[in-house]
Amino acid sequence: MDANPEPQAGDQGAEKTPDPIRDIQDSQQEAARMLSRMADMGHGPTAQKLAENIERIEGLGQRLMQAFGSRSLPNPGVEGPGPDLFMTATSAFMKTLSEHPTRMLETQVSYWAETLTNYSRAQQALAKGQLSAPEDENADDRRFSNPLWKSHPYFNLIKKQYQTNARALRDAASELQLPDQIARRRVDWLTNQIIDMMAPTNFLATNPDALEKAIETEGESLVRGLENLVRDVEMNGGEMVVSLADRNAFAVGDNIGTAPGTVVHRAPLYELIQYAPTTDKVHALPLIIFPPWINKFYILDLKPQNSMIRWLLEQGHTLFIVSWKNPGPELSETGMEDYIAAYLDAMDRVRDLTGQEKLNAVGYCIAGTTLSLTLALLEQRGDKRINSATLFTTLTDFSDQGEFTSFLQNDFVSGIAEEVKRHGLLRAHLMSRTMSFLRANDLVWGPAIRSYMMGEAPPAFDLLFWNGDSTNLPGRMAMQYLHGLCQENAFAGEGFEIMGRRLHISDVKVPLCAIACETDHIAPWKDCWRGVAAMGTRDRTFILSQSGHIAGIVNPPSKKKYGHYVSDDDFTSGHEEWRESASFHEGSWWPRWGEWLAERAGQMVDARMPEDGLEPAPGSYVHERAG
Incomplete structure (x- = not known):
């Protein structure tokens, strides 16, 4: 307004x-x-x-x-x-x-x-x-x-x-x-x-x-x-940005993001958290989750009853998660190669801490895109450390820009380049505003009416609190992502050049499970499907959840709210044929994925408690707010 x-x-x-x-x-x-x-x-x-x-x-x-x-x-x-x-x-x-x-x-x-x-x-x-x-x-x-x-x-x-x-x-x-x-x-x-x-x-x-x-x-x-x-x-520094949630209603580590764990490693770009097991026995192969650095990781641990982190612990996994640094101007030259290097470093730390040569990995949204790049790099290097990978709402083929078409043309991208030149960052408020105007009535005009015309206080809603707890993006990484992946579609096309390699989507050959969401406007399911179909792996499973980018993923079995679709289609006919052949199943997809993951997580061993670390979870980086 x-x-x-x-x-x-x-x-x-x-x-x-x-x-x-x-x-x-x-x-x-x-x-x-x-x-x-x-x-x-x-x-x-x-x-x-x-x-x-x-x-x-x-x-x-x-x-x-x-x-x-x-x-x-x-x-x-x-x-x-x-x-x-x-x-x-x-x-x-x-x-x-x-x-x-x-x-x-x-x-x-x-x-x-x-x-x-x-x-x-x-x-x-x-x-x-x-x-x-x-x-x-x-x-x-x-x-x-x-x-x-x-x-x-x-x-x-x-x-x-x-x-x-x-x-x-x-x-x-x-x-x-x-x-x-x-x-x-x-x-x-x-x-x-x-x-x-x-x-x-x-x-x-x-x-x-x-x-x-x-x-x-x-x-x-x-x-x-x-x-x-x-x-x-x-x-908001003179910008008119409507508050979607009461910032004083929640405190990370106090009433949200409370799963017990320890920060076992800290690097300039990330903290590595190991969670305390809740079962006597765990699968031999550890599991590491890479959340998007556009948002903060505690979306997977908002409340105990909808915490994927707690649920995975109950399934007997030694669980690690990466908590990304909220970058300031000092990280403006951080690029996609630095994030891939952080992935590899975090994997090495997990392997050292558990004594395992292999591990399972999860990537959510842009972190799934980067995990796919990392898998392609490892394949070219002959590195077999990843036993299986899971992608949540992940785009790897950007041939259809969907609702982001208006924001991915040269005029707007040039404007972002000017922002990056001026501030060294793609600042959080600009990214949040862009996302909000994809659903303007729900995320801009509606909240503005309630707040400014009705005089209502922002609601105490944990999901909207998380949504407003945004992060900056390093300028160099943002431009690499926008130009190389979104505009040029290099990973699914002629190859994405990084770290001395030209990476192709067909280089992704590890066993793979991908979850997309039916009404996702950020990563449309058909585009997620198209990327998975182009990957080189023979062992791939695609699950289509009901609902959107967040609610379709944060969908615990106890809620019994959203169902999901699966199909035995072989990925050769197209997404529409896959959808027509898919069968619908009531309830969350988590148990189905849990069975898939358990088959690839090794035998059961004694539970591993985190060693003495730097500080308790959720760590320090998660508390850093975008300026």
């Missing part, structure tokens, strides 16, 4: 340059005027309370201006699409207009007719003092759950017109004759972003929930909302 997109009084048709500070000041003045009107109407606070609230608004306004003043210079390259996209869309519009003028005129006339119909219905309803609303084409849209959207002529007109506008924008975009699929995806993405941003629920005057709350609380909700806004801007 960077700026109010509606024209301000006195504009007289002139276009104004977006100015967040000016718009915040306007919002403060409007909030004060609203409180005053509420008091005059007898629906609001007493004169004393009104004076107190206005004084609070003025004080908060001064703090907000100071917070905005601390914001670093903006980078236009990461604030939105580059001019190439707008030139492409404009050219396509002019081409369509010149070649199909009748079709465009018909579309415009249809839009006018529907708009007039919406207005006419509202007029009739106002005249009758009631509204008989037709069936809503988006009845399941949670944004319009308040009964007033159906029963009140004013709000019903706003909703209907918004839906009409949204449909008109999508139709207009779909009719553009664009040069390729990339341009199509980018135009569609930008169109949907505009539609989501312009929703009437995003503005106080057209949000019945916020208006009712303001009246119910005598304006207190508006003041609390401004307090929440000031807090977020101050907390």
Whole structure:
């Protein structure tokens, strides 16, 4: 909610340059005027309370201006699409207009007719003092759950017109004759972003929930909302980033991430944690988990009842996990080769501590991508240390960029390169913002409405707390990943050059189990499947879990919430054929994977307790927050 997109009084048709500070000041003045009107109407606070609230608004306004003043210079390259996209869309519009003028005129006339119909219905309803609303084409849209959207002529007109506008924008975009699929995806993405941003629920005057709350609380909700806004801007160095969870509700190692263990090794890039066994006997081969360094490892140990770490210990595994360093500018030159070297070093430490030549490894998301690179490197070196590998929601073939298409074109990647040049890092807030706008209504607009317009405190929700505990990415690694893997698709193509080798996806030949998630928008399951199908291993299992990138993985058997699909397909026909042949099984995939893993984990031996280490789990690196 960077700026109010509606024209301000006195504009007289002139276009104004977006100015967040000016718009915040306007919002403060409007909030004060609203409180005053509420008091005059007898629906609001007493004169004393009104004076107190206005004084609070003025004080908060001064703090907000100071917070905005601390914001670093903006980078236009990461604030939105580059001019190439707008030139492409404009050219396509002019081409369509010149070649199909009748079709465009018909579309415009249809839009006018529907708009007039919406207005006419509202007029009739106002005249009758009631509204008989037709069936809503988006009845399941949670944004319009308040009964007033159906029963009140004013709000019903706003909703209907918004839906009409949204449909008109999508139709207009779909009719553009664009040069390729990339341009199509980018135009569609930008169109949907505009539609989501312009929703009437995003503005106080057209949000019945916020208006009712303001009246119910005598304006207190508006003041609390401004307090929440000031807090977020101050907390994020002048950036407007809405808090998704109460940061004071959780403490890693206290009420989340509490599985007992020991930090047995610390390196500049990672800490290695060994967990205390919970069974008398364990499998001979140890298990090491590499979590993504985009986020923190305790997603696998949020609470005891949904902790994969605790579950694996119960299955009799000697379990190690890597806790990555949250990099600062001093690690700006750290590259993908350094992470691969860290993988190898961590494996060596595990083998030394357990006396085993072989081990099993797990990689989650980008850590699975890097594990695949490491497996290819080991294969080329003739190193047989990995007995089996498991990949969680892992992309290795980037030929289809999916929902990230808009962010993986040269204009945006060049903007990231400028960020890296300026800060040495791909900073956490930029990565989080990018991910959030893939699901803007759930992760941007919805939370902003609840926090800034309703005055609600962020929820005490462990998953959202983890989601907000982001990490920076070393600049060099980020650019290698974006250019070499995402844009060039080198690993699945001509080979990814690193550490003196050209690594190919077909070099991955160890026994492999891959888990993907049905509604994952970050690592779509069909793309995960395509990468596994291209690997050189003959022993491979693919499991498709219901739900998304996180909930599909953190899906303990005790929940009995999401099921999974498996198939005996041989990976030669394509993902659609695999899905059609797959059988559905109720409940978590964990036990199925557990059986697969046990078959490759060796005989049972006496449990191994961690030796005296550096400090108790969860260690020190996990507590480092991105600046």
